[in-house]
Amino acid sequence: MARLIGPGDRVTVRAAQVSHHHRTPWFVKGRSGTVQAVHGAFPNPESRAHGGTGLPKRRLCQVAFRQTDIWAERYRGGSDDKLLVDILEHWLDRG
């Protein structure tokens, strides 16, 4: 079985456009970052928002993106500046 995504792993957020409720901000879709922490598993809001049970629970990963990778030259600040976003594991691919 493949190892679970964990801290230090390089990941890319899926660029999927979905019409149901989801909590993956548009500005990180398709962007790559590094997993900073895994908060544990939580009921899936994509199911709960539409009357579902939220099960199975999904692991929630905090992913760190470099601001300049997201906003490119629009970003005014240091190249070390980061945006940390909590993203459910099923939105993440390795690499």
Place this chain on the structure above:
Amino acid sequence: MASGEHPPLRHADRSARATRILAIRALLIDKGVVGAAEVDDVVLRAQARTPADGAKVVARAWTDEAFRERLLADARAAVGELGYRLSHDAELSVVENTAAVHHLIVCTLCSCYPTSLLGAPPDWYKSFAYRQRAVVEPRSVLHEFGMELPDEMELRVVDSTADVRYLVLPRRPPGTEGMSEHALAGLVTRDSMIGVAEARGP
């Protein structure tokens, strides 16, 4: 009603919003999704907390190194030591500002906020302007709050998109050696725990 049409607003916008909220509350109770007592309990719990509660946690972390470590590792358990029982709707994470790294908290999707330690969020925290600009141009936002970050300091904007609420542990101000925990708590502002300001000086 055809899509794109809206019912005419008979009252000011605020009143329309209040009417909608009360209608949603009534529907949730009618359908048995929540009980009236449960709604009241959540409202009372939120109203019972103020930034003074978060400030007590910060002052303890400033004066007790072992507590600080426990707070950063497992915030729920650590604040429990001070008598704060967090509900299980959300987790709590405390992020520490240092000489090298500054944290700023935002919820870009709605207005998630550590209400269990700070009470209700300020209106600006819920505004579209803050929620958009805090991620795109956070240094300009900090400038408008009166904070100039040195270029070499790393700025981490933390977006609470899901089940974790974030509280900033601000830096202890210089010149506060020897101050009591109680006096230190008086220096910890709401804004310093969101990350748009430093703690006050002595």
